[in-house]
Amino acid sequence: MEPLTDALRETLAVFGDSGEPRTTPEVAERLDLGRRSAYDRLERLAERDRLRTKKVGASARVWWRPEPRSKTAPEPGPELEEAITRISDGFFAVDEEWRLTYFNDAHASMFGGTRAELLGERLWDAAPELVGTAFETAYREAMETQEPTAVEEYYPPLEGWFRDIVHPSPSGLSVYFTDITERKVRERTLMRYERIVETVDDGIYVLDGDGQFTFVNDTFVSMTGYDDDDELLGASAAVVFGEDFGEERDGAEAEDPNAVAPEGRLHGADGESIAVESRVGRLELAGGETGRVGVVRDVTDRVEYERELERQREQLAAVTSLGEVANEITRAIVGQSTREDVETTVCEHLADSESYLFAWIGDVDAATRTVTLRAEAGVEGYLDDITISIDPDDDRSRGPTGRALRRGEVQTTQELETDSRYDPWRDHIESYDFRSSAAIPITHEGVLYGVLNVYAERPRAFEGPEGKRITQLGEIVGHAIAAAERKRTLLSDDLVELEFRIQGFLETLGLEAEPTGSIAFDHTVPLGDGEFLVYGTAERGAVDTVREIVDARPGDGEVTVYPEATPTGFVLRAIDPPVLSVVASHGGYVDGASIVDGEYRMTVHLAPSVDVHRIVDTIERAYPEAELRCHRRTTRSASDPRPVQRRLATDLTDRQHAVLSTAYYAGFFEWPRETSGTELAESLDVAPSTLHQHLRTAERKILDSLFSSPDEPLDDA
The missing domain is CATH 3.30.450.20 (PAS domain)
Structure with a gap:
């Protein structure tokens, strides 16, 4: 066969x-x-x-x-x-x-x-x-x-x-x-489940006993960025979940073998990753093998939302901390603190808050054009091993601190690792564990006192309301330093005296005639925001010259003449006068100024700690013809009749001092009054009720200083 x-x-x-x-x-x-x-x-x-x-x-x-x-x-x-x-x-x-x-x-x-x-x-x-x-x-x-x-x-x-x-x-x-x-029932059931699996917004996958993909739905493929499921089937789960996925899964299963829910990141084909929430359970496969079925949900938006909420919470806490620091600075001003006290208070309160790691304040050494340390807290010797310059030709001036000092603008670093401005000091700063920083110029009335640097371990710490508040802090500190310097000048017996002369002053203003008589600028009252009231007298033949001087210098504002007095009185409202502004902002004052026989004479008193060169430079820029005739250290004489006046003035706030001084020099306390309350309020641009509130508070403080017992505390209201 x-x-x-x-x-x-x-x-x-x-x-x-x-x-x-x-x-x-x-x-x-x-x-x-x-x-x-x-x-x-x-x-x-x-x-x-x-x-x-x-x-x-x-x-x-x-x-x-x-x-x-x-x-x-x-x-x-x-x-x-x-x-x-x-x-x-x-x-x-x-x-x-x-x-x-x-x-x-x-x-x-x-x-x-x-x-x-x-x-x-x-x-x-x-x-x-x-x-x-x-x-x-x-x-x-x-x-x-x-x-x-x-x-x-x-x-x-x-x-x-x-x-x-x-x-x-x-x-x-x-x-x-x-x-x-x-068979049809099974197919229909399977088709129904497949349709459900393919239409849900979550990624679904199945792993065999070796942790390799045997099934992935379209959403999972889309989440990972692969072109189709063929690129994933047979691949290890570690490709998208990371090398530690198996260990994390096994560790979680030890507690709950049927409901493992790790959270982590899903790595895509392009190398990017997304935040996912994952749930994994056991699945019995053919041949007695045990696999895993998992569901992953893209929670990128939720994670970002939660991070944004956390950033807002941190920023709110930081803004609150900054408000507390501002209040402490205000109390320091009222407490007659020195500049050093103000700077230390600022740094310590910032470093003690939960929002920031450390802070320091520095100013510029005019000789070397580098930054020197004045105060620090939360850190020790931060500037010891580095040099920060303000010379634009020096690479070490291009960091946040140097730029803040040169430009007079706040400089923030929101992510240290990617900010190239820190490159010159990269090796030094890596040990300090901060992620963001802010360099805030300390200014007041156009005068730069230094720079405040604040550091946080949070990225993007100085955005939104926190960034605005930290910017305001520089102005608050500047005002506090100016007030401290003014009080130091008022209370100190040691002074620096500068005398300036300008020959042919009227000619420098384009005025031909010499005044018949002298003009004296007796008292200057700073009102704030760069505005001053200057009270003076002029002999009859020089009154018109006062008006001509004001007209020749539009920035000096307007003048009001009181012809009834002998000599004739006047008050000059000056806006941003360069000399008065820089002197007042450094805590000094013009002790006397006059025009005699066409020559302008001015005497300025400053505290010994003030940078005299900056004052001289400002005056010479404003009046190129000005000549510094005298620069000397002096001591107030024992017969100075104004020690009580100076002592009482330090108990007042700047606004109270301005209102009380203006009322006095305007004749508000004369009888009959030379200026009414309404006129006085208008000159100060405040409501009459506000004027009287400031006056009463200032009067009470002065009377308390005179009549309270030595041990009785004063009310600072």
């Missing part, structure tokens, strides 16, 4: 040794072959006497493996017919006129009658429910084309899904149909 090929042996093995008959479609399905290929194999086995076959109905055929027998074995009898009838799947055959020629018992219920009644009846009459269905379409198409086909459809009379394999022949059709309802 000719030996069998592997393909024929494979086909023969489908039948085993039981002798149970099989239909051609059934063999084709088990071998995963087309029916024609299966039929060819079966026919070749039959030719080799390895199989028996029998036609059933118009064109259907069954095959079976015979038991060992002699070559003269009888043809199959009624038992084989009965076996074919009991095939579990449905089978029927029709002739070319659509008359039923055969059907087995598996699905006889699809026909409305007994075998005896139905055989020979047209298919459409025996099963009218087939009319108009996909089954009818497939049957007719197969009959017409003589090509095998298959169709799957729901069949209502049997309440299930069926797969029909239709095999045509010139004599009719053979139809093999299988109940696939369970």
Whole structure:
């Protein structure tokens, strides 16, 4: 006997040794072959006497493996017919006129009658429910084309899904149909879950026992930035979750093996990462393997929102701290503190707050043009090993501190690691653990006293309200230093005295005539915001000259003359006069100024600590013809009649001192009054009620100073 090929042996093995008959479609399905290929194999086995076959109905055929027998074995009898009838799947055959020629018992219920009644009846009459269905379409198409086909459809009379394999022949059709309802339910269920998985906004993935991806939905692919799931399937979860993912997962599972919820970052194909919230659970896989199914949610927006809330909370706390510092500075001013006290107070309160690490204040050494330390807190010797310059040609002037001093503007660093301005000192500052900084010029009335530097371990610390408040702090500190310097000058017996002369003063203003008589500028009252009231007297022949001087210098404002007095009195309102502004801002005062025989003379008193060169430079820039005739250290004489006046003045705030001085020099306390309360309020640009409040407070402080007992504390209200 000719030996069998592997393909024929494979086909023969489908039948085993039981002798149970099989239909051609059934063999084709088990071998995963087309029916024609299966039929060819079966026919070749039959030719080799390895199989028996029998036609059933118009064109259907069954095959079976015979038991060992002699070559003269009888043809199959009624038992084989009965076996074919009991095939579990449905089978029927029709002739070319659509008359039923055969059907087995598996699905006889699809026909409305007994075998005896139905055989020979047209298919459409025996099963009218087939009319108009996909089954009818497939049957007719197969009959017409003589090509095998298959169709799957729901069949209502049997309440299930069926797969029909239709095999045509010139004599009719053979139809093999299988109940696939369970498979369809599984497919529908799987499809429903797949649709859910693909439509949810969260990323879903499945890992096998080795931690490799076996499934990812479209959202997960999109979150990771890959083009399609093929790039992820089979890859390790560490590719997107990081190398520590397995350890974190195993550690969490030790506490809850079925609900692991780590939070971390998902790394994308482009190298970027996003914040995700992840939940992972165990999943039993085929073959007893345990995998993981996980859900990840992009929480970038939420994390950023929470970070923004945290930044706002930190900024609010910082703004509150800055407000407390400002209050402490105000109390320091009222407490007659020195400049050193003010600077120390500022640094200590900033360093003690939870918002900042440390702070320091420095000013400029005029000789070296470098920054020198005046006060620091929260740190020790920060400037010891570095040099900060204000020389624009020096690379060490390009940091925040140097720029703040040169430009007079606040300089902030919101992220230290990326700010190249710190590069000259990078090695020095890395040990101080700050992420952001602010360099705030300390100014008042146009005078630069130094720079305040504040450092925070938070990035972007000096944005929004905090940035605005820290900017204001420079002005507050500048005002406090100016007030401290003014009080020092008033109280100190040691002074620096400067005398200036300007020959031909009127000619420098473009005025031709010399005044007939002298002009004296007796008292100067600073009102704040660069505005001053200057009270003086002029002999009758010099009154017009006063008006001409004011007209020649529009910036000096306006003048009011009181002709009734002898000599004639006047008050000059000056706005941002350069000399008065710089002298007052350094705590000094003009002790006397006059114009005699066309020559302008002025005497300035300053505290010994004041930078005299800055004062001289400012006066010489304002009046190039000015000549410094005297620069000397002096001591107030024991017979100075004004020590009490100076002592009382230090108890007043700047505003109280300005209101009281203006009222006195304007004749408000004379009787009859030379200036009414309304006129006085208008000159100070305040409401009458505010004027009287300041006056009463100032009067009470002076009277308290005079009449209270030495141990009785004064009310600073």
